[in-house]
Amino acid sequence: MRYLLGTAAALAVAGPACAQDLEVRPLAEVRLRNEHVEQDGLPREADAVTARIRTGVEIASGRWSATVQGQGTLALVDHYDDGLHGPADRPQVSDPQNIGLYVAQLQYRTTGAVLTAGRQKIALEDERFVGNAGIRDNAQTYDAVRAQLSPVAGLRLDISYAWSVRTIWGIDGRGARQQAIGGDNVFANLSYATPIGTFSGFAYLVDQDEAAVQGYRLSSRTYGARLSGSRAFSPAVKLDYVASYARQWDHHRNPNDYHADYWLADATLDVRGWKLNAGYEVLGAGDGTPFTSFQTPLGSNFKFQGWTDKFLTTPANGIRDLYFGAGYGVKQVGPLTGVAFQAVWHRLDSDRLNQHYGNEVDLLASAKLRKTLVSLRYAHYDAREFATDTDKYWIQLDWTY
Structure with missing residues (x-):
């Protein structure tokens, strides 16, 4: 909440500058990964096929810019311990499914x-x-x-x-x-x-x-x-x-x-x-x-x-x-x-x-x-x-x- 209030206040101050000559740049990233792990002491191997998407926008005007970017991670194959949900009989791959705000900055x-x-x-x-x-x-x-x-x-x-x-x-x-x-x-x-x-x-x-x-x-x-x-x-x-x-x-x-x-x-x-x-x-x-x-x-x-x-x-x-x-x-x-x-x-x-x-x-x-x-x-x-x-x-x- 503190960072949202601080960013909103700063945007209000920057308002006059941002009202002219806006440059808008879309942001997009995609990652597809297969991580396979074999670890002694665990009965099964880990297979993590994950897809991550980040998308957002950067808006700039003169010396000011504002960037907002969200991200989501999806486990296409979830035969692994993601560190939060198990299963504990497979090795850990620290990529849990997620959706959230990645960047929100002024x-x-x-x-x-x-x-x-x-x-x-x-x-x-x-x-x-x-x-x-x-x-x-x-x-x-x-x-x-x-x-x-x-x-x-x-x-x-x-x-x-x-x-x-x-x-x-x-x-x-x-x-x-x-x-x-x-x-x-x-x-x-x-x-x-x-x-x-x-x-x-x-x-x-x-x-x-x-x-x-x-x-x-x-x-x-x-x-x-x-x-x-x-x-x-x-x-x-x-x-x-x-x-x-x-x-x-x-x-x-x-x-x-x-x-x-x-x-x-x-x-x-x-x-x-x-x-x-x-x-x-x-x-x-x-x-x-x-x-x-x-x-x-x-x-x-x-x-x-x-x-x-x-x-x-x-x-x-x-x-x-x-x-x-x-x-x-x-x-x-x-x-x-x-x-x-x-x-x-x-x-x-x-x-x-x-x-x-x-x-x-x-x-x-x-x-x-x-x-x-x-x-x-x-x-x-x-x-x-x-x-x-x-x-x-x-x-x-x-x-x-």
Whole structure:
């Protein structure tokens, strides 16, 4: 209700500007996906064939724009546990059927500033800490106000206040998997571009102010710094690199008293379309009590620690992820554009007690045919001391108007 009232008030203020030179742009997206999962310990496999449609409109006039977009997800084949309805004898695929409001925002743009109010997508840097969870059909959005300011060349301030997180669970969300999680969330990122890369400092205050969501144990304060940059050795050879450190503490009603550290070092060498990647990421442990390790409840966590989703919540003993990847891409092959192949191997260990959780291999092939992106994925998790062996297969079509 608060975001609707705020957006309505802002529209009233913007009324004179919006009365002339309106530009109307329809929005439409369609996704069709088949996700198949085989998981040791469960008697049956999962088959999830889902269709997601998003449609809406963007209306712009001068520096003002208003965007409204709804979405619906339909399970064409529902032989899977969607996280809310079961059946519990099949693996989980977190795409429940849903219909709802995806985006409803008002935006003002001027030189050096973008101000956004309402339900919106927020994806900061690599989405490790705050993201949209775009892999899921019902992606994550925020009821928030956001200011993106660039007062001088190279300097950028991005600050948001979000009072509700609209989760991937949709209209049937309940208990620990609610439709929306209220709280006073603040995301602040200050960055400056230099010749060696972009330095940024960040502060993320995550307030999961719902007792049913792990008893407030996912509320945290995270402060850190990051450097990301690239260096070209020749027109055909480039090195991209990222280094980051953060420390996290308990926040607001969190009953735990803890702190945990985060580290990331990542490098990618790009040589004539071939990419070689290596990295090491640590989500540190506290004292070994559940939810005293470094947590990222608002991140797009599918992108990290492998695609089988074994580590969406950081285990009590933390995670150390050593990974190597390789890929190749070409601009066009016949009618296909943006053809890309990728392979990544992860060794996943604990941050304390010297546990080897397991290894994972992830494979991706993708290409675009006109307005449709075709993606084929495969992931295999080889369990050692955490979870169970799992294989996942995806066939996905994404069409955007």
